[in-house]
Amino acid sequence: xxxxxxxxxxxxxxxxxxxxxxxxxxxxxxxxxxxxxxxxxxxxxxxxxxxxxxxxxxxxxxxxxxxxxxxxxxxxxxxxxxxxxxxxxxxxxxxxxxxxxxxxxxxxxxxxxxxxxxxxxxxxxxxxxxxxxxxxxxxxxxxxxxxxxxxxxxxxxxxxxxxxxxxxxxxxxxxxxxxxxxxxxxxxxxxxxxxxxxxxxxxxxxxxxxxxxxxxxxxxxxxxxxxxxxxxxxxxxxxxxxxxxxxxxxxxxxxxxxxxxxxxxxxxxxxxxxxxxxxxxxxxxxxxxxxxxxxxxxxxxxxxxxxxxxxxxxxxxxxxxxxxxxxxxxxxxxxxxxxxxxxxxxxxxxxxxxxxxxxxxxxxxxxxxxxxxxxxxxxxxxxxxxxxxxxxxxxxxxxxxxxxxxxxxxxxxxxxxxxx
Numbered sequence: 064x065x066x067x068x069x070x071x072x073x074x075x076x077x078x079x080x081x082x083x084x085x086x087x088x089x090x091x092x093x094x095x096x097x098x099x100x101x102x103x104x105x106x107x108x109x110x111x112x113x114x115x116x117x118x119x120x121x122x123x124x125x126x127x128x129x130x131x132x133x134x135x136x137x138x139x140x141x142x143x144x145x146x147x148x149x150x151x152x153x154x155x156x157x158x159x160x161x162x163x164x165x166x167x168x169x170x171x172x173x174x175x176x177x178x179x180x181x182x183x184x185x186x187x188x189x190x191x192x193x194x195x196x197x198x199x200x201x202x203x204x205x206x207x208x209x210x211x212x213x214x215x216x217x218x219x220x221x222x223x224x225x226x227x228x229x230x231x232x233x234x235x236x237x238x239x240x241x242x243x244x245x246x247x248x249x250x251x252x253x254x255x256x257x258x259x260x261x262x263x264x265x266x267x268x269x270x271x272x273x274x275x276x277x278x279x280x281x282x283x284x285x286x287x288x289x290x291x292x293x294x295x296x297x298x299x300x301x302x303x304x305x306x307x308x309x310x311x312x313x314x315x316x317x318x319x320x321x322x323x324x325x326x327x328x329x330x331x332x333x334x335x336x337x338x339x340x341x342x343x344x345x346x347x348x349x350x351x352x353x354x355x356x357x358x359x360x361x362x363x364x365x366x367x368x369x370x371x372x373x374x375x376x377x378x379x380x381x382x383x384x385x386x387x388x389x390x391x392x393x394x395x396x397x398x399x400x401x402x403x404x405x406x407x408x409x410x411x412x413x414x415x416x417x418x419x420x421x422x423x424x425x426x427x428x429x430x431x432x433x434x435x436x437x438x439x440x441x442x443x444x445x446x447x448x449x450x451x452x453x454x455x456x457x458x459x460x461x462x463x464x465x466x467x468x469x470x471x472x473x474x475x476x477x478x479x480x481x482x483x
Contacts, residue, residue, distance in 0.1 A: 065216045066191040072479030075218035084174040088209060091166035092136040101133035108163035112148045115169060118157035120236040129164055137164040145172040145181040149207045154195040156188040179219060182229040187217055190477040227483040228476045235469045242458040249451045250332055256447055257401040261436060264289055283432055293435045301399050302389045303425035306381035307353045319343040325382045329363045334372040337466050352387055355379040360388040360400050364423040371404055375459035386425050394441040397448040402433060
């Protein structure tokens with residue numbers, strides 16, 4: 064099978080992946096793979112399949128680092144290596160922006176520079192990913208191997224045309240990355256303010272902002288808190304409303320008017336709306352909160368529980384196992400957003416009562432105590448939050464439009480339908 068062959072690129076060279084560069088599986092020989100001995104005081108970046116999937120074009124962050132012992136059973140791949148996942152979310156690709164290790168569930172590809180580039184092959188895989196995933200669907204755990212990769216065939220244009228194609232697509236990806244970086248800085252800034260004011264209690268009094276507030280002992284929380292702050296059950300101010308169980312028979316094969324938001328769309332700080340099911344008409348007697356509006360706060364209730372994102376566009380519907388924040392005290396809206404972001408994920412996992420996968424109960428999530436600041440400091444916090452969160456929401460809109468543009472241009476460029 065030639066994955067990208069069309070009538071427009073019959074004159075392009077036909078190549079196997081192993082004709083275009085060198086590729087090998089990552090190494091992670093030690094078992095168990097999560098042995099703490101591999102990571103204590105680690106300094107060598109370890110890229111997992113999830114890090115590849117989350118990245119856009121370049122991998123710019125990771126979670127774990129190997130130590131010297133960890134490195135001994137692995138290897139370091141050079142900057143600009145193309146990472147290809149072969150297990151879990153297969154055929155996902157992104158490029159190392161720094162040297163790193165990765166396990167044998169990731170393949171590293173280094174291009175033969177006379178033939179192609181890691182950038183161009185990233186876009187080839189972005190185009191054929193769905194076809195690869197569909198061809199291996201249904202096994203106990205979907206995966207591919209080196210032999211499978213080596214047999215992949217592509218139509219490849221001249222090196223000059225490859226450069227032109229990647230220049231167009233990387234301009235779009237660079238804009239997407241820039242807007243994502245702005246969002247990260249917004250959340251880091253507001254998260255630091257939240258931590259400084261509401262956890263460390265260092266905001267101070269109105270006329271003396273460099274001093275801590277007077278603290279008094281609270282029996283319920285078993286710690287000292289600012290003397291004029293109150294302790295309440297979370298459910299007094301916050302409800303988490305569950306979504307609707309849409310039926311697959313109602314989905315549209317083509318783009319419907321309404322997009323259905325599921326747990327896969329709720330990423331940390333980011334709501335993705337490009338890979339969604341759609342419907343054209345609303346079910347009868349659907350509740351108002353199912354119809355999402357700009358600025359709504361959502362939280363994942365299944366799987367990787369506790370991910371929080373904001374809604375940035377219209378005509379979105381809330382699916383089952385995604386929760387939506389509702390509070391009558393508007394001053395608390397963004398405070399609760401960062402309160403839940405800072406909440407201990409271990410607690411959320413512990414209260415998740417699923418078996419095959421974790422499931423959070425909206426009732427259990429709010430059945431706990433929290434510290435309610437006074438309105439003065441909440442107003443100050445909102446003055447920071449409102450304009451910056453609006454910037455984040457607008458960035459999300461622009462990222463969605465840029466992603467649509469890239470997804471439109473990509474197949475046309477990779478198949479030769481559009482010349483540059």
